Amino acid sequence: MATLASLALRAPMRILIVFFALLIGAVSASAPTAAQQDAPPAATVKRIASDLYFFFDYAGSNSVFLVTNDGVLVIDTRQHPQAGQELITEIRKITDKPIRWVINSHFHGDHTFGNAAFQAAGAKFIAQQETQRIMQKVQPKEMARRQSYFKSHNYDPNEVKLILPDVTFDKDMTVWLGGREVRLMYLGPGQQDGDTFVYFPHAHALFTPGSFATRNIPNMAFTTSVDSWINLLERVAGMKGVDRILPAHGDVATGADVREFAAMLRDEYTTVKAAADKGVSLEEAQRTLTFPQYKDWRNYGRIKEEIASIYELIKTGRRSYFE
């Protein structure tokens, strides 16, 4: 797996500051500046197979692209048309073949708001039918919760357009492109309804949507069934012919990472459910259930919100985000 390109996609001003600091000799190797410490890691393109690439953006969201003689297939378009355009620029460093297909793996704006750039490039869009339904329904809310991201990147929110799939599917679907087989699978509700897994048999690689991220405390506000979510992760962890997991967030992972994440989810859910079933108030649950064993996991800081989201689901069956 080679790193093909190292991109400075973010915070160009910080890079300029570091550059000038270097010029005046203010930076030594042993004493990095605040600017260096603050800068998010640059996005990179990793080659997974001869024709399969993983666009890894730790600070944002990932994408995957398959390059064939008959064109390119892309999974997820990042969080704004400009960010989508940066991904297209990376694809264009590798191939000038047309971008034929985009798969939107789930409804979140950090995976679909770059769609306009790919539509302009001539791509057609595929998503699970629940993803289409939810995208239509929650566009204003998705826009609202990403305004600070747009501001911090100097992105114009007005450039974001709701671009819905041209093709939808229910359980599974296969795309053939340039002799390669791409299998889309809907295994039931995960982090949200519509969560789509994509298997590349020739590369023994599986793309996972929001349902999985290595050692990460996930947002629990969208799931309609944590049991279904845990079950599908256990299925995925044991899937034959999968050597590498390409997640929507975080670096390339393995089945063992998926199993570890599923175990955490089961632990968090059963612990919170036991408290709710015993009549423990939300406030007390948030105060006493601190899950210190996960304090090193990404997004541990939002554990109280996640307990509240699980309480909402258990006590009311509601998912207020979709109302």
Ligand SMILES: [Zn+2]
């Ligand atoms: Zn995301």
